[in-house]
Amino acid sequence: MRSIVYSQPGDSSVLSLVDRDVPQPAAGEVRVRVVVSGVNPTDWKARAGGTYGDGLPFPEITPNQDGAGVVDAVGPGVDSVAVGDRVWLFMAAASRPTGTAQEYTVVPVSRVVPLPAETAFDIGASLGVPAMTAHRALTTHEEGPARLGPGALDGMTVLVAGGAGAVGHAAIQLARWAGATVIATISSDAKAALATAAGAHHTVNYRSDDAASQIRDIAPDGVDIVVEVSIPQNADLVAAVLANHGVVSIYADNGGDEASIPIRPNMSVNARYQFLLLYTIGDEALAAAAEDVTEALHDGVLPVGAEAGLPLTRFDLADTAAAHDAVEGDTVGKVLIDVTSA
Numbered sequence: 001m002r003s004i005v006y007s008q009p010g011d012s013s014v015l016s017l018v019d020r021d022v023p024q025p026a027a028g029e030v031r032v033r034v035v036v037s038g039v040n041p042t043d044w045k046a047r048a049g050g051t052y053g054d055g056l057p058f059p060e061i062t063p064n065q066d067g068a069g070v071v072d073a074v075g076p077g078v079d080s081v082a083v084g085d086r087v088w089l090f091m092a093a094a095s096r097p098t099g100t101a102q103e104y105t106v107v108p109v110s111r112v113v114p115l116p117a118e119t120a121f122d123i124g125a126s127l128g129v130p131a132m133t134a135h136r137a138l139t140t141h142e143e144g145p146a147r148l149g150p151g152a153l154d155g156m157t158v159l160v161a162g163g164a165g166a167v168g169h170a171a172i173q174l175a176r177w178a179g180a181t182v183i184a185t186i187s188s189d190a191k192a193a194l195a196t197a198a199g200a201h202h203t204v205n206y207r208s209d210d211a212a213s214q215i216r217d218i219a220p221d222g223v224d225i226v227v228e229v230s231i232p233q234n235a236d237l238v239a240a241v242l243a244n245h246g247v248v249s250i251y252a253d254n255g256g257d258e259a260s261i262p263i264r265p266n267m268s269v270n271a272r273y274q275f276l277l278l279y280t281i282g283d284e285a286l287a288a289a290a291e292d293v294t295e296a297l298h299d300g301v302l303p304v305g306a307e308a309g310l311p312l313t314r315f316d317l318a319d320t321a322a323a324h325d326a327v328e329g330d331t332v333g334k335v336l337i338d339v340t341s342a
Helices: 041-047 121-125 128-137 166-177 189-198 211-218 231-241 263-268 283-298 317-328
Strands: 002-005 016-019 029-039 066-074 086-089 104-108 112-114 157-161 181-186 202-205 223-228 242-250 272-275 312-316 334-338
Touching: 002 317, 016 317, 029 086, 029 121, 029 317, 041 317, 066 121, 066 128, 086 121, 112 283, 128 166, 128 223, 128 283, 157 166, 157 231, 166 181, 166 189, 166 223, 166 283, 181 189, 181 211, 189 202, 202 211, 211 231, 223 231, 231 242, 231 263, 312 317, 317 334
Parallel strands: 157 181, 157 223, 181 202, 223 242, 242 272, 312 334
Antiparallel strands: 002 016, 029 066, 029 104, 029 334, 066 086, 086 112
């Protein structure tokens, strides 16, 4: 089979296309023929040394956490999926040497989720890191729900920072599906159009001098949940618009690895700052996210593509290095790799 591999950390030039034996699933594992592989910032950052440092935990690694495809074989003890099932994958390369940038990948059955018949593989490959991170961000409010579904966020206001990004896009879709009023901050009219297409009720340019006033006009009592991509940049704005007992769910370190947070405004509203990382939130939270995201798929609320607010940029498997570079270069939308035919 064709596989993308690297054996040392570095820029995208360390990636190479090789031929490898088709892997065999062990007990509790599933082999999937990958149709589409999704690329996230975590993928190029891990390859560049941000996860493993100067060394690698395995002699050879195939990148990419997310993907969608068809079950090709199952190991002993697997009965939740069967050969021929359409599935989406998450955390395929977490603590494992092989991700989805190859024609066949083997993953634990807990990371394999049925893909509804009506859901395209492109959507399945766009879930994983973005959708499950968004789910976690929307379920950390002390008085809010632990699970998402229609009505779960009724009466709440959600502010999504960076509404044109992949996580922001999923957060907008899931929050609106769950009944929240959704505000997205953006930096341009083009990105406002994307956030609106995703389902945001309101958009505000965070670069405007009166951004806090605009948000307060929409939500006079403040924002209940902030899905935050850059707290170093947005700390003052967030503190100015939080509702009493509001939560700031921080899922990325865009803008730097340190932030200064104003104490008095946050203290006055009993603010909670919740950091989150998908890889360490635990199996229970991952399973809940996978179930709720799949339920959202059945309701048709997680589309992708420019018309849905998430433009797709595609590459062939042999061009995985270029796909990684596109994500590192902040390509707007979602970067996908076509691996095998549907």
